[in-house]
Structures are given as structure tokens and as C-alpha cells.
Amino acid sequence: MSDQSAGTNFIRQIIDADLASGKHTDIVTRFPPEPNGHLHIGHAKSIWLNFGIARDYGGRCTLRYDDTNPLKEDEEFVEAIERDVRWLGYDIDRVAHASDYFDQLYEFALELIRKGLAYVDSLPADRIREFRGTLTEPGRNSPDRDNSVEKNLAEFERMRAGEYADGERVLRARIDMASPNINMRDPVIYRIRHHNHQRTGDHWCIYPMYDFTHGLSDAIEGVTHSLCTLEFEDHRPLYDWFIDNLTVPSRPRQTEFSRLNLGFTVMSKRLLTRLVDDGVMDGWDDPRMPTIAGLRRRGFTPASVRNFIASVGITRKDNLIDMLALENAVREDLDPVAPRAMAVLRPLRVIIENYPEGETETLEVPNHPKNPDMGSRPVTLSREIYIEQDDFMLDPPEKFFRLGPGREVRLRNAFVIRCVGLELDESGKVDTIRCKYLPETRSGVQPEGRRVKGIIHWVNAGDAVDVEVRLYDRLFLEAVPLPDDEGRFSRDLNPDSLEVLGNCKLEASLALAASETRYQFERLGYFWQDRDSTRDAPIFNRIVTLRDSWAKIDSRNN
């Protein structure tokens, strides 16, 4: 794995201290997704942390599905989750499910009841809510709170046996209805769900809640450091309460860190699901999605995602990370290895008047400007070529050193040309540019005799490959998009987040483009083939643009 240094963070410091004090000799972590959706780059932070720590400390990290709610979960997501974790570069040597522990969890519940620390409550959901109190007022005890152990045991057995309908009974921990921490006000730990579970089928009709399940699963697995996000901080007293009051095989410790927030996108599973279900996105792997699947399809590399996470670090502070940091990470990863090629996205025809009709020549062009080991390829030049529309201006402003009437520019890897005329179409738009080339300026000939400031890319018309290119921009107009009550984005969506260009011209060598290769189309950005691509109809995704200081100057002028 070619990663930048993982550096340190407060969690690693805790682990170092635990190792130094002898509290632990082996480090065990876990990555605990709920199989109810696809992983996104926020999960990548957790994966990087948990798997990265296990790897660096010679410990192990379990992929554990938190599958305690059969209503929301589906096996369909399991495969996708594992694929995403592997794609990020981590070996999954241990897969577990919270549901593997349902028997033990049930025994733990019995132990709690026997100790007088849990009771079956017959209050309906709305009454439980009422009795819970508010943030500022204490709650009240349920009439069932002081029922005998025997009665609770019997009632719990009836719950398990299916004698009650959903919602008729719950098992609650008996803690403190007056606690300022609402999580400690006799939280529900088992509820009835007459619903098939994706793994245990109809074996159970009662299912444990997250708070009860999570910490105890950690204890069962011997997890030493249970790393989760900040919103679980208030749950830690409860996490510890279960560990303290039950006969557990180990004592894990929960530590929280802040989740990853990226500007101009959303990270909530609910909102992402909404975008997919409403058809705003072309599926979970739409290249504009912040999902792992989306990043993968877009063309981001696993190393770039890892390095990005490493660069933003692990802390307890709320954050809003600039997308530019992610873009920087891919460019950094791709620049030294991406083979270069020439492609024209918005073609403008150029006739080289003094180039003999019917003739062609072959130029040998390096695949990488700094790495000769990457070899070279033949590129054809003839009388008719395409250049980028953006590289020609009728009335160029100062500092624009590309082509314009009477101007000279170098065709990258080839000759200098001078614009000597142009043809307009009926609408008055420039249709064709007429140029003359300077044969003595052939690329590689020293001395060149003539230096021009502008260099533009081009594609030979005769053997160009026609392709579709998809350009992506930020999904939203606002750094922090605001959904409406239904979770839809009526106004913050960026209408131009996807631009499809149909008539793009690629140099002939890319007719054989490898589907796994990420190319740099010179002066444009990094591209690779979309999964929709076929041999007859190639489609390229723009992963990210190159840095563009001209664009900066240009936008400053406007």
C-alpha cells in the first residue's frame, strides 16, 4: 500500500499509552456498518482508522455488521460493503455479525433481569416517550419498573415465545429515570419484531437494540478500542454500564472522533438514498456521489482516498473539508503514473493550408514528460486537425497566449502554426480555422529557431476516435446543502453537475485504451473509461481537471 505516513492522532496516543502501561498487548478494533445502505467517504474515514490501526499495530480489525434491526437491513448491501472495503485496500480476515451473538445477548438480558437490572415494560411507545421526560425535566418511573424478577423472567419468555404483538412489550434496563443523560433513563434494550431477519430467519421475534448489542459484541470479540463518531458520546455511560453490570469476557473502551464532512455534498445515508430513489442520481455509483462506489466509478484511486483521509486527520472537532483536498489527493496520485494522451473535447476544425493534401507524417510522442520508462507512441499529423474551441479567440484579451487571428501557437509535440484565416458558418460562428505551419519548428528539433508562448493540444482529424466524455462538477450549489422536510433538495442542487459531451475526438492510439488505465488528457485533466463504455461507443469520465491558472486569470477578468 503506497500511503503517505499515517502520522499520529489522539486515538493512536491512547493506544500507545495502553500498550506502554501494559493494559493491552494486542490491539483489536472493528468496523461496524449497518447493512442498510452503501458506504460513503465518511465510512472510509472509519475504515482507514480501524483497519489502519489494526495493521500498524499488528492487531486485527473485524468487519462486523450491526444487523439488529431486520426491518431496515438487507443482505444485498453486505456484498457491496465488503467490495468497498477491499477496494480501499484492506484485507478482511474476519467478518462477524451482531446477529451471531443473539444467543449470548439473550443470556446477558436474562442476567440483567435476574440481577434486578432490567424489566419488561407494558407501556406503549407513546407512553414511554411521555414518561421519559424532556431535556430539562426528569422522567417518571413506569408502573412495571418494580415488578418482581420472576414476573420479568416470565414476561420476557413470553416476549421471546411470540405471545405478544410488535410493540406490546419491551425489555428495559433499570437505571435512572431522573438521569440528566436521557440515554440512561431506562433505555429499551429489546423490542418485538415479528419479522424475518436476513440471517437468523424466523428464529427470533425479539431483537436487541444498538446500545445493548454494540458494546457487548465488542466485549465478546475482545475489541480493545471501540472507535465511533461523536454523536455516540452520550451513549458511552450506557456502553460502560452494560460492561460493568454483566459477566463479560473483556472490557472494551469506546472513544469518539468527529465524522467527515465534505463541502458541496451530503453524507447522510438517508439523503443519499433519497437522491438515488428519486432518480436524481444514476444509482449509488453515480460518479457524483460521495459513496465509495461513486468515487470508484468516477476514477478515484484507493490510495488517493486513503491519502486524503490521512491528510485531514482524526480529531474531535466538527469540520467541513474542502473538496479541493480530495482533488489534490488524486492529482498527486495520478500525475507520476498516468500516461499522457491528447483529446479534444469541443472540436474546432483546423486546415493547415501549406500541408500537402493527402499526406501524413508520424510523430513519436512521449507517454510521460518526466518518465522516459513509460515509452512513447506514434501520433499522426495531416492537413486537417481538431483543436479545442477554448484555445481560439477572435478577439483575445491580454495574457491569452493561445490562437487568434494572425497569431502563432505550438501544436503540442508537433509544429508551430499561424492562423491566417477563418471560415464562419451561417450563424456567424467560427467553423474552421485556416493556418500555415512552420516546418522548421518540428518538435524535438534543436535549435527550434522560434519560441512561442502558447502550446495547445490537438487531434488529427483523419484517424480520430469519436467518444463521449462526461464532465462532473460539484453536486450542490451550497457548501452545506439544505434539504426540505422530505429530504429533497429543491434549490441547492447544481443543475450542471453533469455535462455530457458527445462529439469528442481522441488520438488514434486511444482506440485501444485499456479500461483500467487512467490517462491524463494533456491540459485537460485525468480521465478513464466509465463502466457504461463499450468497444463501439467508448465513454470517458473526467476524474478531475488539471490545476488551471488560466481559468483563474480568466474568471478574475470577468
Added chain:
RNA sequence: UGGGGUGUAGCCAAGCGGCCUAAGGCACCGGGUUUUGAUCCCGGCAUUCGGAGGUUCGAAUCCUCCCACCCCAGCCA
């Protein structure tokens, strides 16, 4: 107005009482190299650490008060 957190540059983030007149990255601004306005290279970018007091020979680091922001009232995770 209860409880739990967080505040170091535009965005991240080191820093853990004295080598801090505060690392590093992104962004930004110069300048150099360059047949990608890319890459690369050099330089700039917080006398100041949310604010006010205090302790100390010495504070971003300790104490007090204040301010701002985030999280919590699912039989979700």
C-alpha cells in the same frame, strides 16, 4: 433553561508549562524552470492560539468566568 462536547490562519491540523516571536497539508499570492498556463522548485501567508481575568520567572498549553458552535428527548444505528 438539563446533560455531553468543541473552539490554533479561508479549510484541515501539529502542539501536551520553557528550544512556540506556533509544524505540516490544502487554498491563496508572488517568482523560477518547463513544448501540458500541468508537474517541479523557491519565497510569502497567525508577534498570535474564541474572549476577559488569574497562577507562574515563563501559558496555545494550568485555574476562573464569559462567549460561540455542535450533539442528545427512536421500540434507528
